[in-house]
Amino acid sequence: MRSGRERLVFPLDVEDLAEARQWIARLRDHVGVFKVGLELFTAIGPDAVRAVHDAGAACFLDLKLHDIPATMAGATASAVRLGVRYLTVHAAAGPAALRAVAGAAANSGTTLLAVTVLTSLDRGELDAIGMRGEPADAATRLAGVARDAGVLGLVCSPHEVATLRGVVGEGGVIVVPGVRPAGADAGDQRRVATPTDAIAAGADLLVVGRPIRNARDPESAARAIASEIEAAIR
Numbered sequence: 001m002r003s004g005r006e007r008l009v010f011p012l013d014v015e016d017l018a019e020a021r022q023w024i025a026r027l028r029d030h031v032g033v034f035k036v037g038l039e040l041f042t043a044i045g046p047d048a049v050r051a052v053h054d055a056g057a058a059c060f061l062d063l064k065l066h067d068i069p070a071t072m073a074g075a076t077a078s079a080v081r082l083g084v085r086y087l088t089v090h091a092a093a094g095p096a097a098l099r100a101v102a103g104a105a106a107n108s109g110t111t112l113l114a115v116t117v118l119t120s121l122d123r124g125e126l127d128a129i130g131m132r133g134e135p136a137d138a139a140t141r142l143a144g145v146a147r148d149a150g151v152l153g154l155v156c157s158p159h160e161v162a163t164l165r166g167v168v169g170e171g172g173v174i175v176v177p178g179v180r181p182a183g184a185d186a187g188d189q190r191r192v193a194t195p196t197d198a199i200a201a202g203a204d205l206l207v208v209g210r211p212i213r214n215a216r217d218p219e220s221a222a223r224a225i226a227s228e229i230e231a232a233i234r
């Protein structure tokens with residue numbers, strides 16, 4: 001069973017390599033996986049992934065691919081060559097694109113994670129883009145599309161974890177952002193829960209950024225969240 005530290009993902013949502021390296025050095029005792037997302041990858045590219053690997057940590061490349069099948073397959077193959085542990089794609093890219101990425105990552109060390117419904121979207125935002133109904137219904141539909149295409153990793157909010165576990169089963173990996181320790185500012189996140197509740201609902205990995213990055217003592221904040229996860233597993 002994975003420890004609290006191994007289940008905690010810290011997003012390196014910063015703009016340069018020096019700052020990314022500082023965060024990795026500060027937090028690596030409390031965080032098992034570092035996430036390289038759009039901000040850092042757009043600024044410095046694969047050097048960000050190498051910085052994580054140089055520290056002996058696992059890299060989660062969060063590019064949220066959403067394109068035609070051939071382009072998504074090519075980008076996935078490039079990510080596999082970088083040796084990343086996780087790569088995000090949008091489930092809404094559709095069955096053909098998901099089958100293409102599943103093929104491109106087959107027999108590699110890279111686990112694909114299909115993003116279902118972003119944690120920043122509430123019912124009103126979904127209505128505005130023509131997705132009527134509850135976020136959980138859309139997330140369940142998209143998770144089924146991903147599973148049927150051979151992608152068994154998912155990203156969802158804490159509110160849908162228990163339902164989506166039923167879609168991918170115990171063999172699936174469910175990654176949950178939108179996690180806020182009790183009393184923390186939600187910021188632009190809309191569907192949130194505490195680390196304890198997210199783990200109790202069945203999440204495998206939790207992504208926690210600003211509650212750590214903006215804390216007066218980030219190391220203590222990360223340690224406390226890893227401990228909360230550990231306690232919730234038990």
Ligand SMILES: O=C(O)c1cc(=O)[nH]c(=O)n1[C@@H]1O[C@H](COP(=O)(O)O)[C@@H](O)[C@H]1O
Nearest residue numbers: 011062117118119155177178207208209210
């Ligand atoms: O794919 C993601 O990681 C992701 C999906 C999602 O639905 N919501 C979401 O917040 N994320 C990412 O998770 C991180 C959350 O950061 P904080 O809100 O600062 O904890 C950011 O890096 C987001 O890009």
